Amino acid sequence: MGTAARSFSCAAIGLRNPHLAQIRECRLELSWLEIHSENYLLPPVAPRFKAIEKIRENYDLSCHGVGLSIGSARGLDRDHLAGLKALYNRLEPGLISEHLAWSVVDGHYYNDLLPLPYSTEALKVVCDNIDLAQEMLGRRLLIENPARYLLLPDGDFSEPAFLREIVVRTGCGLLFDVNNLFVSAHNLHLDTAAYLWDLPVDAIGEIHVAGHSRQDLVEEGNVVETVLIDDHGSIVPPDVWALLDVLLSIAGPKPVLVEWDNNVPPLDVLLAEAAKAQRLIDACQSQGEVSHVA
């Protein structure tokens, strides 16, 4: 990972279909891009695969899996894992990631990042699955913290403690999603400072930021509560930038990705968001240098 990791020192954007042709034709001031792995599980002759191979010539890639279902109690889908392996061997991404969540049970795929109870049993399931994935893929996985809407019973661990355990037991890294922490903290009344204090920040290999929306939950015509929804459909709000700033000050400079999957804006809007993230990384870098000199 050493050489590859060095090119992941700056902010980037997720590559979305509406921008594919535009990015293939121009050379952005970015060193890497993130793709959703499942969008490229295609025959190499398919036009979209040709496009990503062309783009790969100019950028490093982070491949973000959304369907491996690391939290499935009955283990991983070997065919899916084999598909990912072929993709990664072909694209040679510098970073690969999956979610601390599940989406598959009894052969059905629910296309969402469903929550796991942070129990001792779930810890074993997740670690076994990560071990298998890392062994089959021959690469280190980064695992992403989920956005949560439900406080599940039967938890033996807090989320950062659970993340620490999987890092220690499997050697995986973390993809830390700042927006997900912000959303979960609001919805489950978590203390972000205490959370970050417990988080194994040295294991973070990539950071996500994104926008979220507010949703009023209504009962008998009355709004009973307002939850935040991690919908990746708008600019990153100031509170999330502020939380990113805090995380960078603790963890040091890390590659930061702006996620925007719904209501995808024109490319320049997305690049402006990445530029904001870059300014925070730069500020964190220069602070680090100052304290190093001092």
Next chain:
Amino acid sequence: MLHEWQQDFARGLCDQGTVPVALRDNQRRFAIYRDSVSASLVAALGEAFPVTRLLVGDRFFDAVAADYARQEPPHIPRLSAYGGTYPDYLRRLPTLHDLPYVADVAQLEWARIEAYFTGPAVQLIQPDSLLGYAPEILPLLRLQPEASLRVITGESAIWSIWIAHQGNSQDLEHIDVGEAQAVRLSCATDGVVMSQIALGHAVFLLALGEGHSIFTAAETAMAADAGFDLQASLASELRLGSFSDIAGPEGLD
């Protein structure tokens, strides 16, 4: 135990009336996941079947797609492969019985997706490949259509309807929706190429795809469409690069 918990959770996602026992105190929050799963699958179907959605309207399409997603959730974590049975689902819907063109157009849209994700053929036979065969052997040859080639025939004007929804005009006034039409699709290097073909031509290609000889395929085509022109159809398909292999009649190879 975790497995049973996940089964319980999944049942709640598909059935409005069910919430996992452990989460009954928090049905509102559980519904966030149910709504999210449904919305994402409905959105995926909307992207896969954009003309179908225009034909029936957003509200109807989304409601039907949500029912379909509950009854037939995806089997694999690749949304581009989701929706293959949706055209048949639409065909079985009593509310669409009088509008068979809706399912026909959905079938066409799915063929387009299949062709795109198959990608262009890697190996094709050359247009002049048939020249080396003796005239009496030629009709007995079998031609293997390349993998992305799709032929869709409908009892309705699928091509006219589809093409009318590609721009902003959507001029449907002059379309006779009851006119049976056929469409040929294949994947080129930069995307799917579609064209309307004569019914006989479509039957000919379908018969070749089933492994019949040129002779048998032509006979079938002629039975379906008296105007079928074997020479013109074959020449145009060879020129388009539609075949990946030639097989001689058994015993002659």
